[in-house]
Amino acid sequence: MFHLGFIVNPFAGIGGKVGLKGSDGKAIREEAFARGAVSQSINRAKIALQVLLPYKDKLFFYTASGDMGEELLKEMGFSYECVYSYQGQSRAQDTVDAAKVIATKNANLLLFAGGDGTARNIYEAVGEDLPVLGIPAGVKIHSGVYAVTPKAAGLVIEQILNNELVSLLETSVMDIDEGAFRRGNVRAKKYGEMQVPAEHRYVQSTKSGGKEVEALVVQDIAEYVVEQMEDDCHYFIGSGTTCATIMDVLKLPNTLLGIDHIFQRELIQADVYEKHLLEILDANPGKVKAIITIIGGQGHIIGRGNQQLSAQVLRKLGRDNVIVIATKTKLQQLNGKPLIIDSDDPTLNEEFSGPIKVITGYEDSVLYPIGRI
Template sequence: MTPFRLGVLVNPLAGLGGSVALKGSDDVAEQALALGAEPKAQQRMLQALSLCRPHFNNIEFKTASGSMGADLLEQLGVTAQVLHQLEPEAVTTADDTTAAAAALLDSGVDLLLFAGGDGTARDICSLLEARGRSDRQVVLGVPAGVKIHSGVYGITPKASGEVVALMAQGELVSSMMAEVRDIDEVAFRQGQVRAKHYGEMRIPEALKFVQAVKMGGQEIKELVLDDICAEFIERMDSDCQYIMGSGSTVAAVMAELGFDNTLLGVDLIDCDGVIASDLTASQLLEQIDHRPTKLVVTLIGGQGHLFGRGNQQLSPQLLRHLGADNIIILATKSKLEALEGRPMISDTGDPELDVALAGWYPIITGYHDEVLYPLQ
């Protein structure tokens, strides 16, 4: 099974102000420490990761040095790749959080797990928004702050750990956009609560995947496909063109749009209609320089191949040009469940590209419904 790439990031000063009545930690860390406050964030992350012990062999850990992650992973007996170095004995700042998060994201993580409070969530959200990744990169917070108004945190550290454990096992885990909120701590210390919306990030959500419309029979399958089609069509961007891969799930989208489809071929469309049909690999490369392009694909049922079987028109050159962020995957949950935990397969003929494409992808499985699933 493909290792689950987990970025572990701790804001060691999160929650410091709570025990010494400072109502938070923003800009008062040194004062809190002087009053005798003890850091709790590492312990909170430790609680979360302890639930994942049985699956450590399937997790590739990445972190920052010292109190921002490496110390507690060493305590857990984990060998981690340290991608950001702190100055010895330095008191960390928001800049350290941003720099460490950037290093972890640059390395390619399937999930960024961070311990902190609303200020930490704001810092990471700002970074992702600046990179145009807030709706794509999956993150999850371990609650360690005095105030937790944001929806990107687990209810408890253990709850966050349970979600990570599910992902490490290759279980189907849904994803959703969650709000980042924070309050004005100066006003809060004066007894006034002023919460503000700062953005949204994508988080994994542990659900029991009972598909209400999945009851067997072709008629019910069509209802599921209708939901997938509705979700994709709602997301279509008029400024973008879409390469439509082969397979019946993609064909259902084309039928819903009223467009002619090449079932075993690859077509190019936009919101207005079919641009070109049954394109070759070289023809696709000629088309993608004209405007923003996304690729729409589904996997082969039972086998799990996403690339390399039945869609060789999607060349390594094309996939490298588009990048993982421009790949849209459609599939029913029953098709994913039939893989029995096996990852989807990329067999492009370019081993380096297959490695680069590996990771966890959001998969549209219904209307306003998607799950995260690994590609190997």
């Protein structure tokens, strides 16, 4: 089941057709409606969702009440849970608060309809922690977090549901000063970046290269992972040659078919057992991550050469603290088959199923599914 957050800014874009160049603020809304403005964002969100109607059995939504999402999902027959409610007309703060609640759920992606102001609200709530995708519905669309059309937003999610490789890109959240814009001055400002799924663009060297090119891609993955390591976090480095390259970058000895424990880029213990992993997890709650890759020819990421990462270890670790790395070539070789977690606990295997971020290069990731077995 793919879990989607879903938020609609019902006032996004109302100022466009009536010449107000935006919809930020209560006074502008009132003026827009006085000029005969009609909300368009709900209709544009509906266009995106229509693409997903054939996938109802694969989707579950977390949304806000009323015209911020619940009414549309109910009308279209999608399964959902309303996790945020508001009174009267929705405000920008309701978008922020709703997104914050959705971020506490197990949503794989937050789909929202609005403009640049809405993107800023979503960024304030979730930052880079949760992948997002915008349905363009505002007057100003400077941010890179939006699909090119509402239908395109639905098509990107359709690709994910069909197990196609969809890159996660870091794109800019931009907005302009509406007051200055109305006076003819465009003053755009970058507020941050969010992770956005984009239609996959294959890197030529990865698609056509041989062993030498593949080794360079693995090196890029390893260098990126090392750059992202946090000094207060313990890391369990898993089995396989891709993980071994991380140890090479760190200039540390590696256990090719085992788990190594590193902290502050130093080897603490090589070839550790389940008992040691549990002790580290208990002593450092929330400060432990595991880095794993595909082992074997069938897409296994757990259960082939890394049984030390048992169901008990994985449950204490948490799905969000599992970092999966693999080249796109290796993922392509699966021919659409999902990744496999074959732990000693079928319930854990089920809990970990669903799309997961896979680091596939330097600042390059894709969403790829973990299947049920």
